[in-house]
Amino acid sequence: MARSGALAAVLLLSAVGARAADMPVFKITIRDGTISPTRIEAPAGTRFKLEITNAGKSPAEFESISLRKEKVLGPGVTSFVVVNPTSPAQHVYFDDFHPQAKGVLVIK
Numbered sequence: 001m002a003r004s005g006a007l008a009a010v011l012l013l014s015a016v017g018a019r020a021a022d023m024p025v026f027k028i029t030i031r032d033g034t035i036s037p038t039r040i041e042a043p044a045g046t047r048f049k050l051e052i053t054n055a056g057k058s059p060a061e062f063e064s065i066s067l068r069k070e071k072v073l074g075p076g077v078t079s080f081v082v083v084n085p086t087s088p089a090q091h092v093y094f095d096d097f098h099p100q101a102k103g104v105l106v107i108k
């Protein structure tokens, strides 16, 4: 019983891993008060990943209020958020530590 439970857990984990690997990935780079790109277009109805790198020397916080996502990144750190929205919309994103650095994610 314990063994088949462990096997099921492994299969479940690898299924989740495969799904994550298949997601489209959009890369965002934040660097001491700049963010790029400033416009990303993604297809509606598809889960996707935003892979965010802080290439600067100061901490950054990727944030989008309408997406309800935020992620603090130390200098040199790369992380990601998974975005689920399925309907066409525009979502502003910015570096909450340098709010002038912003862009727009267009889902269409």
Ligand SMILES: [Cu+2]
Binding pocket: 061, 063, 070, 096
């Ligand atoms: Cu914030």
